[in-house]
Amino acid sequence: MATEIAEPAAAGATQGQNVLEARKLTRVYGEPLAVDSVSFGVRAGEVVGLVGPNAAGKTTIMRMLTTMLAPSAGGFRVLGYGPDQAGAIRRMIGVFPENSTALESQTGRAELQYHARLRGYSKLDAERLAAALLSEVNLEVAADRRVRGYSRGMRQRLGIARALIGDPAVIFLDEPTLGLDPAGRRHVLDIILQAAANRGSAVIVSTHLLDEVERVCDRVLIVDRGQLVAEGTVDELRARSGLPSRAYVQVDGDAEQAVRTMLSLSAVTGVEPGPAGSGELRVDLDDGSGDAVPALVTALIGADGVQLRGFTFEPAGLEDVFLALTGGAE
Amino acid sequence: MTTLELSRPEAPARGAWRLVAGRELRDLWVSGRGLTLGLVAAVLFSAVTYLSASEASLNLLDAQEAVHLLIQVVVIIGCLLVLVSAADAVSGERERRTLEPVLLAPVSRRDLAIGKLVAAISLWMATFLISIPYVLVLADGPGIVAEALWTTAIVGTLIAVGLAGLALLISASRGATGSAWLGRSSSCSCSPLRAVCRASPRTASARPCCTSTRSRRG
Numbered sequence: 001m002a003t004e005i006a007e008p009a010a011a012g013a014t015q016g017q018n019v020l021e022a023r024k025l026t027r028v029y030g031e032p033l034a035v036d037s038v039s040f041g042v043r044a045g046e047v048v049g050l051v052g053p054n055a056a057g058k059t060t061i062m063r064m065l066t067t068m069l070a071p072s073a074g075g076f077r078v079l080g081y082g083p084d085q086a087g088a089i090r091r092m093i094g095v096f097p098e099n100s101t102a103l104e105s106q107t108g109r110a111e112l113q114y115h116a117r118l119r120g121y122s123k124l125d126a127e128r129l130a131a132a133l134l135s136e137v138n139l140e141v142a143a144d145r146r147v148r149g150y151s152r153g154m155r156q157r158l159g160i161a162r163a164l165i166g167d168p169a170v171i172f173l174d175e176p177t178l179g180l181d182p183a184g185r186r187h188v189l190d191i192i193l194q195a196a197a198n199r200g201s202a203v204i205v206s207t208h209l210l211d212e213v214e215r216v217c218d219r220v221l222i223v224d225r226g227q228l229v230a231e232g233t234v235d236e237l238r239a240r241s242g243l244p245s246r247a248y249v250q251v252d253g254d255a256e257q258a259v260r261t262m263l264s265l266s267a268v269t270g271v272e273p274g275p276a277g278s279g280e281l282r283v284d285l286d287d288g289s290g291d292a293v294p295a296l297v298t299a300l301i302g303a304d305g306v307q308l309r310g311f312t313f314e315p316a317g318l319e320d321v322f323l324a325l326t327g328g329a330e
Numbered sequence: 331m332t333t334l335e336l337s338r339p340e341a342p343a344r345g346a347w348r349l350v351a352g353r354e355l356r357d358l359w360v361s362g363r364g365l366t367l368g369l370v371a372a373v374l375f376s377a378v379t380y381l382s383a384s385e386a387s388l389n390l391l392d393a394q395e396a397v398h399l400l401i402q403v404v405v406i407i408g409c410l411l412v413l414v415s416a417a418d419a420v421s422g423e424r425e426r427r428t429l430e431p432v433l434l435a436p437v438s439r440r441d442l443a444i445g446k447l448v449a450a451i452s453l454w455m456a457t458f459l460i461s462i463p464y465v466l467v468l469a470d471g472p473g474i475v476a477e478a479l480w481t482t483a484i485v486g487t488l489i490a491v492g493l494a495g496l497a498l499l500i501s502a503s504r505g506a507t508g509s510a511w512l513g514r515s516s517s518c519s520c521s522p523l524r525a526v527c528r529a530s531p532r533t534a535s536a537r538p539c540c541t542s543t544r545s546r547r548g
Contacts, residue, residue, distance in 0.1 A: 066434060067434075068430070068433065068434065087436050087438070088436075090434060090435065090436040091436040093434075095430075095431070095434045097427075097430040097431065097434070099427050100427050100428070100430050100431050101426070101427050101428055102428060102431070103353070103357050103428050104361075104426075105356070105357050105360060105361035106353070106356065106357065114349065114353055115431070115435060117349050118346055118349060118350075118432075118435040118436070118437050119339060119435065119436060120339025120344075120436075121339055122339075159431070162431060166339075
């Protein structure tokens with residue numbers, strides 16, 4: 001669902017343009033700082049993962065960016081609006097706060113209509129918008145049931161639908177898949193991808209589930225003890241972590257020549273026989289991102305007497321990358 | 331994907347307090363909570379009226395004093411219900427995790443406060459309406475029906491509004507969401523809230539911070 005209506009400022013936000021900029025964002029609760037001088041930008045249409053260990057400051061960052069908490073120092077801008085223009089920012093953003101829900105006594109449809117009305121939609125438009133959003137999050141069947149009868153997954157989807165009202169320029173989702181079963185998680189992740197792709201919204205997802213980050217996020221911000229310790233794509237973070245990766249190679253012909261060819265490459269740190277009976281060779285690479293893979297494949301294809309039959313790359317696990325970058329912090 | 335061609339609102343809803351009040355009133359009365367409280371009030375009034383009437387018939391209590399006793403009970407019960415409802419309007423919603431989405435809506439804190447106050451004060455109005463038959467029974471004898479009703483309405487309304495504002499203020503000032511409620515109210519002009527509204531946070535200059543993207547995985 002996409003409404004063809006543009007906020008004055010949002011209309012100027014094209015794909016690739018920064019819609020949110022945080023600069024030296026700081027929040028003090030005591031020592032250590034809850035958020036310590038965090039700076040980053042988010043572009044339109046981008047899905048950014050905000051990850052970190054428990055109590056790293058993810059939710060505090062989200063609450064400051066959504067105007068629920070004033071920064072102690074530094075600041076941010078959403079489409080040019082600063083934190084002193086909270087009302088304007090709230091019109092530009094959609095938020096799914098962690099564990100939030102709707103009034104138990106009202107229906108899912110009424111909840112969406114209410115929030116659409118608060119945003120200034122007419123009664124008729126609010127009804128149409130609610131129906132479209134309920135369809136988008138697959139809640140049409142339960143639309144007129146009271147929220148008290150909703151499952152956790154249904155409540156999460158209703159909350160995400162609420163965050164999509166008004167085609168916000170920036171969507172903040174705080175642990176949107178918390179407590180969901182695999183099917184529910186997949187559905188929510190699909191909704192997130194659609195929101196970014198169809199609406200051109202920037203999406204910031206705070207989560208501690210790294211497989212989700214790998215699946216949906218264009219870029220990752222790793223926060224630890226209130227500080228931004230790493231920022232980049234998943235592949236960039238793998239490369240930065242310095243963790244090794246592995247490849248499994250199937251060759252016909254001269255296997256010894258294949259081993260010699262691979263060991264001649266600087267990125268290859270070792271070659272061992274693969275699992276018994278597999279006929280594979282396990283190749284250890286010195287970087288986690290797979291930058292050396294093209295050179296490895298090219299060398300094997302060009303090696304005399306060697307026919308490359310299969311190649312599987314196993315990058316460094318994001319969990320290992322995360323632990324390496326955060327120093328294994330809990 | 332459905333495409334809707336809706337006219338985008340130029341601004342957030344005007345008079346959003348009416349929307350907030352409507353939702354709060356529905357939650358209070360449709361859920362049955364208000365009706366239950368009203369029933370409890372009616373039982374209490376019945377007991378007080380019966381006892382007062384019995385005492386008056388035994389000449390142990392002056393008829394006017396019986397009316398005054400009932401008025402006091404009506405005002406106390408009504409205001410107590412308002413107090414509980416107003417306090418629950420923020421802290422209760424916060425505990426039930428339904429407050430934050432409303433605070434994140436582009437609506438002024440004043441509209442939210444007024445909407446919640448209206449819903450809380452509706453309990454006083456209901457209590458007053460329930461009390462009318464009881465006042466009529468007791469005040470008809472000494473002939474002070476109008477005086478009793480006017481006194482109950484004016485005194486009760488003033489106390490109910492004051493207590494509701496105070497309860498809402500105390501409820502809103504507690505906890506993390508409370509700071510969100512109170513700390514950003516440059517538009518807040520509701521008198522009790524305005525006094526505690528903190529200064530707006532500092533404006534920050536922006537710094538572009540671009541990094542590359544990668545293709546999305548399925």
